[in-house]
Amino acid sequence: MNDILIALGLCHWAYRTLQRVVEPNSSYNNKKQLFSAFSLFRNPDSLSHSPISQSILITMAKSSFKLEHPLERRQAEAARIREKYPDRIPVIVERAEKTDVPEIDKKKYLVPADLTVGQFVYVVRKRIKLSPEKAIFIFVKNILPPTAAMLSAIYEENKDEDGFLYMTYSGENTFGIIEAHDQDISM
Known part of the structure; x- marks a missing residue:
């Protein structure tokens, strides 16, 4: 059942994203643009250089934290x-562009390594004060990680060259979350 909900959510997100990006009077063939956009879901690392792929990538992956702080400073931090905290993971959480969910008050988090993605989603929901009927989705490198995955595993596979794990949240898809303990993990 969860797989069906995830698939429906991804289709809905793709449709909404394509509605915003594809212009009917563009000089590119719309079929070509749609194929290029959907190739993103099969393999986000093999993006073509078409305007549609670049627009979707920018929507999901633009990091203001990286733009505000030079690489050397981020690496040192x-x-x-x-x-200082070997059992914790440094995470940067930013809102995706063109989403209707509120902006988060803090971007940097020091997360226990044994926390799951679902538990971290709960923390983000609490920080942005999102009502229970609204959905939120966390993306790592433009991919929706499994909610049961440990953040330590996600960190080892997806950490940036600066040593931070970058996560983007959006309210485009719909499915449930896992409850977490009430502890403050922000830096």
Whole structure:
């Protein structure tokens, strides 16, 4: 059942994204653009250089934290954090562009390594004060990670060159979340 809900959510998100990006009077063939956009869901790392693929990538992956802080400073901060707190993961959480969910008050989080993605979604929901009937989805490198996955595993597979794990949240899809303990994990 969860697989069906995830698939429906991804289809809905793709449809809504394509509605915003594809212009009927563009000089590109719409079939070609749609194929290019849907190739993103099969393999996000093999994006073509078409305008539709670039628009979707920008919608999901633009990081203002990276733009505000130089690489050397981010690397030094992540190394200092990992040295001081080896059982914690430095995470940057940012809102996706063109989403209707509120902006988060803090971007940097120091997360226990044994926390699941679902539990972290609960923390983000609490921070943005999102009502229970609204859905939120967390993306890592433009991919929706499994809610039962440990953040330590997600971190090892997807950490950035600067040592932070970058996550983007959006309200485009719909399915449930896992409850977590009430502890403050923000930095």
